[in-house]
Amino acid sequence: MPTITAYFFILLFCYASVSKLLDFENFQVQIAQSPLLSAYAGYISYAVIIAELFFALLLVIPYSRLLGLYCSLAIMISFTIYIYLILNFSDFIPCSCGGILEKLGWTEHLFFNLGCILLALTSILLVEYDKMKKILHYSLNIVAISIASTSVVVYLFYSSEYTIKNENNFTRRYFPNALFEDNRVSLDHQFYYFAGNNSDSIFLGDITSPLQIKIIGSDLRKVENLKVGLDSYDYSFKRLRLTVKDNYYYFSDGSVPIIYMGRFNQSSAKTVSYRQVYFNQFIPIDSTRFVFRTISAKTKSFTLGIQKYDSREKAVMHPEIITKQADGIFDSDGNLISSRQNAYLIYTYIYRNQFILMDENLNILSTQNTIDTTSVAKIQTKTLADGRTKMNAPPFKVNKLQASVNKLLLNQSDLIGKNESEKRWKSSWAIDIYNFEKKQYIASFYIPHNKGEKLTGLLATKDRIYVLTSSELISYRYRNNLSSIINK
Known part of the structure; x- marks a missing residue:
């Protein structure tokens, strides 16, 4: 199962990053309209693509596959928290941001991400169990990754909102179909x-x-x-x-x-x-x-x-x-x-x-x-x-x-x-x-x-x-x- 999960995430990350690269200007525009990421659109548009390609590379190499699974878990938790904040704390729901998001609604994508988290989590547990590591060891890793991923997204949300509303440097955020x-x-x-x-x-x-x-x-x-x-x-x-x-x-x-x-x-x-x-x-x-x-x-x-x-x-x-x-x-x-x-x-x-x-x-x-x-x-x-x-x-x-x-x-x-x-x-x-x-x-x-x-x-x-x-x-x-x- 861990190998199948790795191939699934390789396919997912490659597809998502390539689709963004093929329409990069539009991807940047869509990121800029996000209620959570507007202030950091220039940085995040590059960071997301680089991260997805790098995580796919980690998953390809057997030696680094476990690290790749942990990274996959981290990014999927980040995406999930991002969508949760969009649906519950945003002034409005923006348009999609490329990749699979264009094919699914926000709620559907939330459930898709939760499935991906469960898949990554199960595969990590199986690999760590085969290595005879103590459950406390990898449980702490998973908890630390979850807290770090959530904290980063929440920080970006509040700091971006403050910057856009109070210290805006000419970044507009548009209501879709207003x-x-x-x-x-x-x-x-x-x-x-x-x-x-x-x-x-x-x-x-x-x-x-x-x-x-x-x-x-x-x-x-x-x-x-x-x-x-x-x-x-x-x-x-x-x-x-x-x-x-x-x-x-x-x-x-x-x-x-x-x-x-x-x-x-x-x-x-x-x-x-x-x-x-x-x-x-x-x-x-x-x-x-x-x-x-x-x-x-x-x-x-x-x-x-x-x-x-x-x-x-x-x-x-x-x-x-x-x-x-x-x-x-x-x-x-x-x-x-x-x-x-x-x-x-x-x-x-x-x-x-x-x-x-x-x-x-x-x-x-x-x-x-x-x-x-x-x-x-x-x-x-x-x-x-x-x-x-x-x-x-x-x-x-x-x-x-x-x-x-x-x-x-x-x-x-x-x-x-x-x-x-x-x-x-x-x-x-x-x-x-x-x-x-x-x-x-x-x-x-x-x-x-x-x-x-x-x-x-x-x-x-x-x-x-x-x-x-x-x-x-x-x-x-x-x-x-x-x-x-x-x-x-």
């Missing part, structure tokens, strides 16, 4: 944008027709257009934009500057702010005040501020929030969004790996990093004769679009991480999930797209994520593994 398409709506042009949402509707603004609100049911089954008016048209608008919050809709043009506010039971919006502040981003907090981004006259850099509608009080500026690295404009450019459920504001830098979490009074709660390693904006600028600054070369974008749901930030990254499939990257948008309360990276997921298609908007709710492209609005539902994270 979404399924729910519905889609064709759009008549590419100039729509997300203006807001409530529990049953999505609101789109239209750059070509600024006073038209497109109201779409959350299931994308019902579409209607609402045309509204303003109480005054005496201004040369350059960029009139729609924002929806709760039962109110707002039109703003920070270059004029002016803000209109209306209720959905009213056909016209009234002026609530005029000549108070100039701004280039606008977030309504409630019906009495708003947050904005502007360029400071003193520092010539982007600055956040808060202002009450129709107030004679000066805006409260917070120059300490957005930090300057070079010119104060391009290097600190970013997107300001609100988290409706939790009354948070988030400013995410476009050209560096950082976002700022604030409350609605613009008090900084934390400054956190995204998982990429671009801490300094990679941009080149030059100053023109009239004093203006412009980019001198194409910028190196890090973060593109953001959405927030519950206490999570969903960030569309523009950079490919370590051990990722370049083919999959080119056919999908990568969305990274951050728990900004725990200051942790959680995982990522793909949104598939057609070649050349651009993502122009991102909006997330508790049960769906909506993407806006140049031609369509598409809704996706979360599958169970991602839904449990979104709504945990």
Whole structure:
């Protein structure tokens, strides 16, 4: 029996290692997606193959066959503990990692491994018994191997989890099959944008027709257009934009500057702010005040501020929030969004790996990093004769679009991480999930797209994520593994 067991493990290890070698890039990608091994994918992908081939060699040579059986027992215990942790302690169940795993489900493979352990254990006992060794001797060997194998895997699990969530060096971990398409709506042009949402509707603004609100049911089954008016048209608008919050809709043009506010039971919006502040981003907090981004006259850099509608009080500026690295404009450019459920504001830098979490009074709660390693904006600028600054070369974008749901930030990254499939990257948008309360990276997921298609908007709710492209609005539902994270 020991000889038959040795041949079985030789065949098993050779098959497993060769299948991994033949598709090594894909094997590395799959290891990187493991909830237990993500942080060590580069090392483990080589170590597993080398170990399997080395153990097969030990089993081939009669003199070292017993050692090979002990090694077979150790690696099978490690694989078994790994699968047990995946099934019971992982945030999600990853895809298979090559070899026989591709032919069996995780539970089936757990039982297969247990059978292999029993086979190795029986063969070791028979060989040791034939050598007339005391039972205590090889019992201690087996116990020591079991403890060591289990300890190594458990250590890798906890240390990898900590590294990925808290000290990530740009290794993404993807939810497999995270979404399924729910519905889609064709759009008549590419100039729509997300203006807001409530529990049953999505609101789109239209750059070509600024006073038209497109109201779409959350299931994308019902579409209607609402045309509204303003109480005054005496201004040369350059960029009139729609924002929806709760039962109110707002039109703003920070270059004029002016803000209109209306209720959905009213056909016209009234002026609530005029000549108070100039701004280039606008977030309504409630019906009495708003947050904005502007360029400071003193520092010539982007600055956040808060202002009450129709107030004679000066805006409260917070120059300490957005930090300057070079010119104060391009290097600190970013997107300001609100988290409706939790009354948070988030400013995410476009050209560096950082976002700022604030409350609605613009008090900084934390400054956190995204998982990429671009801490300094990679941009080149030059100053023109009239004093203006412009980019001198194409910028190196890090973060593109953001959405927030519950206490999570969903960030569309523009950079490919370590051990990722370049083919999959080119056919999908990568969305990274951050728990900004725990200051942790959680995982990522793909949104598939057609070649050349651009993502122009991102909006997330508790049960769906909506993407806006140049031609369509598409809704996706979360599958169970991602839904449990979104709504945990």
